[in-house]
Amino acid sequence: MTPGAGQEKELRADAARNRARILQVARARLAAGDNSLQLNAVARLAGVGVGTVYRHFPNRHALVEALSAERLRELVDEAQAAASADDPLTGLRRLLGFALDRMLDDPDFAAVLESAGDTGAQTSDLKAELDRAVTGLLNGVRLTGAVRSSVEADDVRRLLCGVAHAVRSGSGEVKDLYLDVLLQGLRPPR
Structure with a gap:
């Protein structure tokens, strides 16, 4: 088979x-x-x-997943680098910007990140690896008090997908503004 x-x-x-x-x-x-x-x-x-x-x-999504594997691997590598950065908050901002740029550049890649169900084992494995790296990064950022304790890696991915959608429906000029709003929204309430 x-x-x-x-x-x-x-x-x-x-x-x-x-x-x-x-x-x-x-x-x-x-x-x-x-x-x-x-x-x-x-x-x-x-x-x-x-x-x-x-x-x-x-199906088409399975083909898109295979085409997105290299970009997903790059995102995992970036998340791992961000998790080991000296300043975790700067690492988080850099990771979110990196991911958003790729999502805006490639809507099919964004669809793979947004998808709740994966067709291929490789995609599932890479997403799990991404979530582990982002979890480590969030734990580091939590120590600085800059992220709510209830925010998980999957939440960050979904929120970033929402930002990508908002930027695509508006103008690219708002990308940095929307990233700032996302980061502020991740902060614990006062």
Whole structure:
């Protein structure tokens, strides 16, 4: 049985080539401005059968997750660096800005972060790793008194998704303002 999206089982050489070709075509479609990522069209352009695409990626979201894996890994690395920063509050602000920039640059990446359910094991694993790093960061920021004790990593991710939506629906000029509002909202009540 061929593994689904995000599974780490070893693929046969031909299956691995097909998966890589599908991802290459999908990236090229996105770069060309086609955000639809219709799996039938991707299959045709990749020179594989529709069944092959669906075996690797059962739906568009699974394909988007696979395409977002590299960005998600970068976000995890940034969160780990922020958690080990000398000033945790500065690390949190830097992490939120980094994540927001990527979400605004790539709406599909934002959809992966917003999604409550993951299609692939790789996405679930990376999100869990991200949450662990953000939890460590929040614990450090709590020691400075700058974050409510009830705020969890998942809350921060959801709130940031809301900020990204607000910035996209307005103008990019409000990004820093909205980030400041988010950080102020994380503070404990007076």
